Amino acid sequence: MKIQGKNILACVLLCACTVAQAAEPIRIGMIDGMSGAFANAGEAVVRNLQVAIDKVNARGGVKLPDGAHPLALEIFDNKLGVEESLLEFKRLTDQRIPFIVQGNSSAVAAALLDAVNKHNQRLPNNRVLFLNYSAVDPALTNEKCSYWHFRFDANADMRMNALTEVIKRDNRAHRIYLIGQDYSFGRLVAQAARTQLAAKRPDIQIVGDELHPIGKIKDFAPYIAKIKASGADAVITGNWGNDLTLLVKAAKEFGLNTKFYTFYGNGLGAPAAIGDAGVDRVRAVAEWHPNVGDGAKDGASDRFYHAFRERYPQPKDDYVHLRMHLMIEMLVTAIEKAKSTDALAVAKALEGAHYQNAFHEATMHAADHQLIQPLYVSVMRKKSDGGMRFDNEGSGYGFKTELYLPAARTALPTSCKMQRPLR
Template sequence: MLKFFVKKSFKTIATAVTFGALSFSACAQETIKIGLVAALSGQSAKSGEAITRGISVAIDEINANGGVLGRPLELIRRDDESNPSKGLLAARELIQKEKVAALFGGLDTPVSLAIVPLVNSLKVPFIGAWAAGTPITRNGAKDNYVFRVSAVDELVDEALVNYAINNYQMRKPGMILINNPWGESNEIGFKKALKKRGIAYTGIERIESSDLDVVPQLTRLKNQGTDVLLMVANVAPSAQVVKSLDRMGWDVPIVSHWGPAGGRFGELAGANAHKVHFIQTYTFTDENSPKGEQVWNALKNKYPEIKTIADVTPAVGISNAYDAMHLTALAISKAGSTKGKKVRNAFYQIDNYEGLIKTYQFPFTKDEHDALGPNDYVFTQFVDNKIVPIK
């Protein structure tokens, strides 16, 4: 009798444990998973950190208000190490294994371009929060699942050329571009913007992420009479341009895409980092808008290491990701589902959202998957390792 009782008790306990495990598993599956593939290590790690912070603060706000479809959001991250092959593998894992409802991208255009065919094939919304390569959203796919809350190279190049003409009376620009698809995207944009204005460029020079000296490329541009450098590169090569100019003693204006904002540019470029004027979509200041102050306070509360504006460099990653996460949540809510096609179509139904960067009015249409336009850019520079607007 005792033996029977003990066996029955063990069976009851085992059943309870199994039921508990199943209940826990069911609870775990109740979250709506949001994936992020970005640079979380290496010289561009600050970009991945910024995107993570922007998404996380937005998710905290959304979950505090009941989540989406009555379910909390959960962020799952993977490090692409700025490598397209690794980014593609990470994206596939998040989509097929983790079953994310939407996937966010990071800093690097080549990584995002590698992911685009996958998400269009698997019909999962892919939201760009930083990479600006024009073909990311304008990818030619009949069934396009790629959206972006970020800059667009073609529009940025127009803004950079205008800035250089208005502030430096540029007449003989030279291009120094990273040797990858992002550089190629901007070469097309620069040529188009310059041709429109009847301005001829002096030359186009390529640089690699691994370059430790770019004096030869800069010397050729100098000898051709370049009066402004139009630069497109991420942190490390951009810093090498500044240091190489120092070695040459060539004081030429540098008007840059936002690559320098992606990491420790102020530290790596040295004392003349401030000479690079680069574009952003948003930057925190000492006098933020009410929305900016709300997000700023949330960042400080969530991340105690944030004490000054310098600690949120780069703000562009935070702001783009924050707005993009809220817009994605709105799409899922309007879709009433996490099914990829329904969510994709619901992006077109978003009519109004008061964001951090701006108030969005019908930000996406079937023909326009970029939420930000040419009027949504500001110019900045590094001062004391802090990104500040140029007055």
């Protein structure tokens, strides 16, 4: 009996050791701004990623030949700076974290992409895969495309294409003012607006084209005064975070009653900041919003949204990015298909990968690693006026679909010449 007991104990210890080894987490390193002017944008990303990761872990984790592994999110605060990002990238790779996620700032994304390319060439036994959830500079999947980079957000040209489809149909749009943040992304938004409006509505006059320092303007009143003086009947902006919130707040205070065509006007304080002045005037473009459809298809979209709000019930935390949840799910599927966390194998599995749930469908374009998915342009409405199930951030204002573009109509030509590693 004594010997048998020892054998049982040894077996238990061996099993426990095996489980511990199998349960080693698959780490995802997030490099983004968690402090400074855009900390609220970084915090919103963490909430979305954590919900998606917890969902994977709740169903048993990621299934690999040696057993199931949980996902773990590790956060590296870059203060939204390029140099800080490169320092954090070095910390991340020193820890042999196989997956990097980033999105807030295309300038940061470009620097990280270059660092990833050089790192993977120099250290093929410690390669990393770069998953991009928000950096929308078209160059990242065109002339700067990389085998090691996958974008899960529509790029700036794709988003602008959706917005200008709405403007094209607006016979009251004649004079448009462009305003944006003074870095690569802001310049690209202005360029895309000019090019696409010239093609779709050559009668429209651009009456202003202004760039302002990113994250440094506390009072946008002087900019709003210029917009008002220009006689613009619409504004196009790619501003995000506090730069958008403060811009629309100043527009409200200054009594600027023009339409705002935005990339991100449906969250991070913007709806509450502009209030009634935004009703039927503020538009946003995204791959999803809480009021998509009418609750059909068994209410799957509503259940997705409700689950997030149950986890984060505070109104200030109500900013849901479907693409981030989708990104985690597609990564998990690719790891399981590759039967490995090796960057080369996972990248191969992601190319051409298809995602579908009850209310959304997307495909990772193999030629340039740009996700192709539907886009919605939605217009701000007052919830109490009816016609919407949800408001945003407890503001009393929500967004209702004005234009839906299926995935096939969001895809644009690419100039990417992908260099694929041999091994």
